[in-house]
Amino acid sequence: MTTDEEQPTRQAGSARRALVGRLSWGLADQAASSISNFVVGIYVARSLGVTAFGVFSLAWVTYGVVLNVSRGLATDPLVVRFSGVAAGQWRAAAGRASGTALGVGCVLGAVALATGLAVGGRVGPAFAALGVVLPGLLLQDAWRFAFFAAGAGRKAFVNDVVWGVALVPALLVAARVGSVPAFVLAWGGSAAVAAAYGCFQAALAPRVAGARAWLRDHRDLGARYLVENVTNSGANQLRAYGLGVIVGVGAVGVVRGAELLMGPFMAVLMGLSLVTVAEAARVLRRSPHRLGRFCLFLGGGQAAAALLWGGALLLLPDRAGRFVLGGVWNSASELIVPVTLGVAGAGLGTGAAAGLRALGAARRSLRSQLVASACYVGGGLGGAVAAGTVGSAWGVATATVCGSAVWWLHLRSALREHHRNTLPEVRTS
Numbered sequence: 001m002t003t004d005e006e007q008p009t010r011q012a013g014s015a016r017r018a019l020v021g022r023l024s025w026g027l028a029d030q031a032a033s034s035i036s037n038f039v040v041g042i043y044v045a046r047s048l049g050v051t052a053f054g055v056f057s058l059a060w061v062t063y064g065v066v067l068n069v070s071r072g073l074a075t076d077p078l079v080v081r082f083s084g085v086a087a088g089q090w091r092a093a094a095g096r097a098s099g100t101a102l103g104v105g106c107v108l109g110a111v112a113l114a115t116g117l118a119v120g121g122r123v124g125p126a127f128a129a130l131g132v133v134l135p136g137l138l139l140q141d142a143w144r145f146a147f148f149a150a151g152a153g154r155k156a157f158v159n160d161v162v163w164g165v166a167l168v169p170a171l172l173v174a175a176r177v178g179s180v181p182a183f184v185l186a187w188g189g190s191a192a193v194a195a196a197y198g199c200f201q202a203a204l205a206p207r208v209a210g211a212r213a214w215l216r217d218h219r220d221l222g223a224r225y226l227v228e229n230v231t232n233s234g235a236n237q238l239r240a241y242g243l244g245v246i247v248g249v250g251a252v253g254v255v256r257g258a259e260l261l262m263g264p265f266m267a268v269l270m271g272l273s274l275v276t277v278a279e280a281a282r283v284l285r286r287s288p289h290r291l292g293r294f295c296l297f298l299g300g301g302q303a304a305a306a307l308l309w310g311g312a313l314l315l316l317p318d319r320a321g322r323f324v325l326g327g328v329w330n331s332a333s334e335l336i337v338p339v340t341l342g343v344a345g346a347g348l349g350t351g352a353a354a355g356l357r358a359l360g361a362a363r364r365s366l367r368s369q370l371v372a373s374a375c376y377v378g379g380g381l382g383g384a385v386a387a388g389t390v391g392s393a394w395g396v397a398t399a400t401v402c403g404s405a406v407w408w409l410h411l412r413s414a415l416r417e418h419h420r421n422t423l424p425e426v427r428t429s
Contacts, residue, residue, distance in 0.1 A: 032160035041260040046326040054253035059126040068229030070138045074100035075145035076225040077218035083149045083278040094146040096210035101142035103211045105135035129181035133188020140191045143198030163194035224362035228369040235373035239380035251389045257332035258339045280358035299351020303344040310340025338393035342400040349404030352411040361414040372403025
């Protein structure tokens with residue numbers, strides 16, 4: 001028979017086990033995503049060489065901008081406001097959010113297709129191919145967010161595994177063609193397979209017709225998250241384009257190669273909000289006083305893991321590096337230290353970003369991102385002018401650490417405001 005004293009202890013233990021389970025599925029999902037991204041990058045780098053890999057990297061970076069548009073408008077509000085809600089509420093919200101993501105993919109995909117056809121040359125066909133596959137890429141990402149909001153991380157993991165399995169034959173076909181557009185189509189086409197499977201998993205079809213209502217109902221968060229996300233990915237895109245102009249397109253491939261060496265952590269950072277924002281929102285509802293420690297654990301853990309991985313890369317023999325990256329290795333290996341420091345700084349900052357998202361402090365979150373992005377572009381391009389590709393990497397590392405400090409200062413202020421606003425009023429007799 002359970003006593004009154006034992007009941008809270010058991011409930012706390014059950015809550016901890018549930019949290020660990022959700023985070024475990026989140027880590028498993030990110031591992032699957034990391035492996036897919038790593039395989040694609042390595043396969044393309046080895047198949048196409050430095051310059052063509054630079055073109056592929058420009059398309060990849062552009063996809064990152066579009067992805068963040070979709071997340072800001074569709075799935076970020078879903079995770080903040082519909083994590084851990086009743087099944088009926090989740091289904092209605094997930095249908096409209098996924099429909100919004102699909103609509104964004106169709107509209108911006110058409111823009112990318114038209115732009116690619118107009119530009120032509122070496123870069124144009126890659127962007128045209130990206131435009132064709134954007135709807136499937138964004139819908140697949142939307143299902144991942146929706147499953148984590150529902151606490152069903154296992155489904156997100158399975159969906160990423162399906163993408164990885166579909167990717168294998170697609171890459172083999174692309175390798176026979178041997179062009180950048182072929183690899184872009186293989187990567188995005190396999191994502192469309194996973195997106196279709198996501199509809200089956202959710203037993204739900206995206207409601208494109210509900211996109212307008214979704215945008216209207218969540219415009220207070222969506223507008224700020226849109227600017228914040230686009231500023232983040234746009235800064236990365238500006239740095240890549242600027243580096244290509246200042247140093248050369250090959251330098252973009254070198255930087256991407258160094259980032260690929262960080263493999264798991266880059267992918268985790270890109271999709272971190274799949275897990276952390278939803279979990280931070282749950283912590284805020286149940287134990288608000290623990291949110292700060294939760295965010296510090298998330299950010300500090302990622303930063304430490306990135307430093308350990310970077311240290312291991314420094315011990316990697318040149319023979320192994322050339323086997324992984326081919327001709328890209330010699331230049332990319334010079335960037336391991338600054339790229340590692342940059343990823344560690346970004347990892348620390350994402351802990352604070354998750355806390356601000358959970359608090360719904362969109363204004364503070366936007367300010368933090370604007371400052372961090374300005375530092376990123378300034379450091380990356382200023383370093384490129386001063387010392388080429390290596391200088392750009394060190395400039396980004398410095399900027400990322402400074403940006404992380406800004407995120408944590410804003411989270412501290414937001415936590416104080418939340419604490420003051422939730423204190424019970426003192427009654428006077």
